[in-house]
Amino acid sequence: MRYFFNVTDGHGVTIDMDGSELDGPETARREAEKDIRLLLADGDVRGLCRRHWRMDVVDEAGSPVFKLPFGHALQADLLPSVGLRAA
Numbered sequence: 001m002r003y004f005f006n007v008t009d010g011h012g013v014t015i016d017m018d019g020s021e022l023d024g025p026e027t028a029r030r031e032a033e034k035d036i037r038l039l040l041a042d043g044d045v046r047g048l049c050r051r052h053w054r055m056d057v058v059d060e061a062g063s064p065v066f067k068l069p070f071g072h073a074l075q076a077d078l079l080p081s082v083g084l085r086a087a
Contacts, residue, residue, distance in 0.1 A: 002060040003028040005035060009053045020052050025065050032066075036073040 004019040005028075022028050028040040032055050043050035 003031075004058050004060075005032055005040070006056045006058065007053060009050070013056075017024060017061070021043065029063060029068070032057055032068050033073055036068065038072050040070060040073060 001024065002019040002021050003025075004016040008039045011081055013083070020028075020031060020068055022031065033042070036055055040050055049076045051071045051074065055068045055070070
């Protein structure tokens with residue numbers, strides 16, 4: 001199924017015109033989380049706060065699949081491991 005990852009920034013919506021062919025909603029969620037982390041990192045480099053943004057994922061029929069606030073990607077269980085261990 002094709003999923004579309006639209007981004008709401010509080011001022012407007014950026015529509016994903018191409019979408020991605022994925023196995024299902026769980027795969028779409030993992031892709032959304034990965035994309036959000038990249039957008040957050042890019043914003044940090046540019047000095048832009050994007051934590052209030054949201055990704056709305058819809059299927060090929062335009063039906064909502066889920067909405068994922070960017071701040072959700074800041075949870076520790078979603079952050080990539082950097083190989084550090086607590087002392």
